[in-house]
Amino acid sequence: xxxxxxxxxxxxxxxxxxxxxxxxxxxxxxxxxxxxxxxxxxxxxxxxxxxxxxxxxxxxxxxxxxxxxxxxxxxxxxxxxxxxxxxxxxxxxxxxxxxxxxxxxxxxxxxxxxxxxxxxxxxxxxxx
Numbered sequence: 001x002x003x004x005x006x007x008x009x010x011x012x013x014x015x016x017x018x019x020x021x022x023x024x025x026x027x028x029x030x031x032x033x034x035x036x037x038x039x040x041x042x043x044x045x046x047x048x049x050x051x052x053x054x055x056x057x058x059x060x061x062x063x064x065x066x067x068x069x070x071x072x073x074x075x076x077x078x079x080x081x082x083x084x085x086x087x088x089x090x091x092x093x094x095x096x097x098x099x100x101x102x103x104x105x106x107x108x109x110x111x112x113x114x115x116x117x118x119x120x121x122x123x124x125x126x127x128x
Contacts, residue, residue: 052086062079
C-alpha cells in the first residue's frame with residue numbers, strides 16, 4: 001500500500017487541480033464572469049499574490065538549505081528569481097485592474113479613454 005501524502009502536499013495538489021479546472025472554465029465563461037475571475041486572481045490577496053508569497057517563502061527555504069549544503073545554490077537563485085518575476089508581473093498587471101473591474105461590474109469606474117474602445121490586433125510589449 002502506498003503511503004499517503006501529508007496534508008500540505010495533498011492541499012497543493014488540490015489547488016493545482018482547482019486552478020486547472022478554472023483555466024478550463026475561463027474560455028467559455030461570459031465576459032463579465034471571466035473578468036470577475038481574473039479580478040479574483042490578480043487582485044491584492046488574490047491567487048497570484050498568494051502564489052508569489054508562497055514562492056518568496058520557498059526562496060527562504062531554499063536559501064536556508066543551500067547555505068547548509070543540502071540544496072545547490074542554483075535552486076535558491078531560481079526560486080528567488082521566480083518570486084521576483086511574479087512580483088513584477090503582478091505590478092505590471094495592476095495598471096489594468098480598472099478595466100477588468102469595469103467589465104466585471106464590481107462597481108469600479110471604467111478607465112478614462114478619449115474614445116470608445118475598439119477591437120484591435122494583438123500588440124506585444126515587453127518590459128525589460
